[in-house]
Amino acid sequence: MILEIILSALFFTFLGILYVRGYDIVKKHSPEHLPHFYLIMATIRMLLVASVVALYVFFTENREDAIRFAVIYIIMYVVMMVVTLKLRH
Numbered sequence: 001m002i003l004e005i006i007l008s009a010l011f012f013t014f015l016g017i018l019y020v021r022g023y024d025i026v027k028k029h030s031p032e033h034l035p036h037f038y039l040i041m042a043t044i045r046m047l048l049v050a051s052v053v054a055l056y057v058f059f060t061e062n063r064e065d066a067i068r069f070a071v072i073y074i075i076m077y078v079v080m081m082v083v084t085l086k087l088r089h
Contacts, residue, residue, distance in 0.1 A: 001068075008073060011052070012080045015045055019084050042081075049077045 019041050026037045053073050057066040 001065075004069060005072065008076055012076050015048070016080055016084050019045070020087060045077070045080070049073060 022037060022041065023034070026033055053070050056069050056073075060066045060069070
């Protein structure tokens with residue numbers, strides 16, 4: 001379980017850094033496209049998180065582990081969204 005949490009934290013850190021760097025680039029070169037950038041990145045993040053959770057649930061035989069992982073992952077997703085919004089808005 002610790003390895004899953006560490007890998008999840010690294011995954012969300014990567015997504016957060018990608019969002020912040022992309023936000024800065026779009027803001028510098030084409031600020032009128034910031035709403036589009038935000039919507040595209042929010043969609044990509046949501047699809048990636050849903051895919052990871054779905055794959056884990058699909059390949060895990062233990063139901064309790066799958067539920068625990070899904071809950072932790074969703075909580076981390078919400079925290080990432082709040083942090084990135086606070087950093088850039």
